Amino acid sequence: MSLRLRFSLLYTSLLGGVLLLFGGLVYGLVSFLLLNQIDYTLTQEAQSIIAVLKADSANQLDLNSAAQVSPTENILIQFWNTDQQLLLARPAIWQQALDADGLRSGVPVFHSIGTGDNVNLRVLSVPVTTPRGPVGVLQVGINMGLVVAVQRSLAVVLSLLTLGAMIITGLVIWLVTGRALAPISMLTRTTAEIMRADDLSRRIPTLGISNDEVGRLVVAFNNTLERLEMLFTTQSRFMADVSHELRTPLTVIKGNLSLMRRMKEVDEESLASINEEVDRLTRLVGDLLMLAQAESGRLPLQLATVELDGLLLDVVQQLQPLAGDRRLVVSEIDEVQLVGDRDRLRQVLLNLIGNAIQHSPSGSKVMLRLSRDENFSHLEVADTGPGIPADDLPHIFERFYRGERSRKRGPGTGFGLGLSIAYWIVANHGGSIDVQTHEGNGTTFTVNLPLKGPQTTG
Ligand SMILES: Nc1ncnc2c1ncn2[C@@H]1O[C@H](COP(=O)(O)OP(=O)(O)O)[C@@H](O)[C@H]1O
Ligand SMILES: [Mg+2]
Known part of the structure; x- marks a missing residue:
């Protein structure tokens, strides 16, 4: 996988993770606050209804007082007596228990009830008692449709935002790393071309390269090329110089030898000349050997x-x-x-x-x-x-x-x-x-x- 792709994926998923976490927190907090608000409304409603209700001499719900109850809009009410009979229902068509479990709990409880048909209820069940004993259970419910709608839109908005942010970040990082790494690709390409063409005089263009790690790498690479090129030219010139210095004495020696062969006699002057050239060659070879050792720092010194x-x-x-x-x-x-x-x-x-x-x-x-x-x-x-x-x-x-x-x-x-x-x-x-x-x-x-x-x- 390319560095570019790896960077982009890494940062995108990192951002995605962080946004999801925050989104979850926001969603949870909003849901919690909404539910709290609803439960508070239900409590208020139950209290005001209980204040109206009265018990008769048999410690049963006084139906006259029940008739006085006028609930706030959107609120459902039921009163069940201790024999599980429904004595009061608003709206009257709602005949089954708002919260069947709540009837049996014995203490005030909130329950969220899904009744199918997309109707979600939040129901508060409050056991009603007088000093003479239990009278029944009051249930107050409210439709949670609005809350669910808010939650759903919130979830959709948060997910879309996260997704959008991830896509944009991914793209931006892809572009930025592409730009930042472009000189490296160029470096790789140029190196390959230099190897292929054996052309050490080439350089990576430094125009428009920023002074960052990559820029400095390019400069360092160019310097290396320069040094290599210099070493290479020095080396070739050295070979040429050595060959030249070797050839001249050899030509002289060969000339003298063929002269002697033609004359068919050993001539003192030619011998002296040959001797001189051989001395010269010996000196040259000795000097070269010493130089080679000294330049590489391996000159054996008898200290x-x-x-x-x-x-x-x-x-x-x-x-x-x-x-x-x-x-x-x-x-x-x-x-x-x-x-x-x-x-x-x-x-x-x-x-x-x-x-x-x-x-x-x-x-x-x-x-x-x-x-x-x-x-x-x-x-x-x-x-x-x-x-x-x-x-x-x-x-x-x-x-x-x-x-x-x-x-x-x-x-x-x-x-x-x-x-x-x-x-x-x-x-x-x-x-x-x-x-x-x-x-x-x-x-x-x-x-x-x-x-x-x-x-x-x-
Ligand atoms: N004392 C000096 N006065 C003037 N030029 C000098 C002197 N020593 C060296 N040079 C110059 O430096 C060059 C290199 O010297 P050297 O390495 O000894 O080579 P070579 O003596 O074989 O020419 C010489 O060719 C000469 O031009
Ligand atoms: Mg000299």
């Missing part, structure tokens, strides 16, 4: 206490030969001990300082500074190179991203993975990397690492 200052001096020594006439200057160095993976952190330093060397003009200085505060170490790598254009800046930590100037392929050039790898290693250590750059005025990368090492969450 130990690392003396970051010692590591920095080590890396400086290692890179100095490659720096040519650029100078690596350590302008400030605190003693820093932190928990981390020494080899991965070395990789971060190599990548950042390597970039700085690569991007600074010959003869310039690359300034290195290591400091610490209570919880973090801060390592600055500042060059005086051309800086990073504002267009490139948001992307430099992306995989395979290379700035305009770095796109040419040369022996020393990277794959555009160096900063991604640095970023993810630092992230896996619970730290962060900041960049400050001014076009034409150099770039400063700052690596902030927590001294206590990566904190496992939870």
Whole structure:
């Protein structure tokens, strides 16, 4: 059963139940009040008749006094003596007892009598006694036709009202829930279409959607689609980038091999070139593997206490030969001990300082500074190179991203993975990397690492 139908039925029957209950109460109350009124009238009538009646010397009804009785309109009267003889009847044609049971009760009683023919009577039977003993029973009756008619109309009106209210409520709820749930149906349909067409660029239209639970669901769903689409495009671009990076060295290797085959000799130059390309491929595959692990947060870290200052001096020594006439200057160095993976952190330093060397003009200085505060170490790598254009800046930590100037392929050039790898290693250590750059005025990368090492969450 649809949610819509379920809601409509539920609320309609709930309303029906409540209205029936109230209707019943109203009906009962009205009936009770009417009957009370009638019984009161009958009591009054009986009292005024008894006041007129007299008993004779034999303690029998005095028929003269009986002749004086003049009942109010619509009221029936009978007087039965103790021998069950009818001594007085108004109207006179009514000869059978108004209430046969009432004659025998011995106390005043009210009874409702159905006589068939749609005549309903309410009868009060009052035993009449004098100090000398019982004289007989006075019965006073009234036709209840009016009361029954009122009750019947009341029942009809109440039932019709209940039914009408239920139908209207049912319709309104059907319409309202239909409107409220329409976006959900649309969501289901669009999802199905997206699955069928494999088109992640589609969105659920949000025009005219209210800011309620359903509206927020639609927005959340659209956001999910957006994220999915982004992941999907990134993924495809990644595959394209990887294929491209793999193909170039393979082409070079194949070229060299076929050259050697044609020449029928092993040529040193070709071998060196092949060797270089294989190294490049090996580096690429290693980098990719590390990135894949780091991005998914599953980079295995060999945590130990690392003396970051010692590591920095080590890396400086290692890179100095490659720096040519650029100078690596350590302008400030605190003693820093932190928990981390020494080899991965070395990789971060190599990548950042390597970039700085690569991007600074010959003869310039690359300034290195290591400091610490209570919880973090801060390592600055500042060059005086051309800086990073504002267009490139948001992307430099992306995989395979290379700035305009770095796109040419040369022996020393990277794959555009160096900063991604640095970023993810630092992230896996619970730290962060900041960049400050001014076009034409150099770039400063700052690596902030927590001294206590990566904190496992939870
Ligand atoms: N110190 C720097 N000065 C200027 N640009 C830089 C610097 N470091 C990185 N970049 C820019 O960021 C890009 C990405 O760097 P990286 O990930 O190390 O890739 P790669 O070094 O392989 O090009 C580089 O291509 C370059 O455009
Ligand atoms: Mg690099």
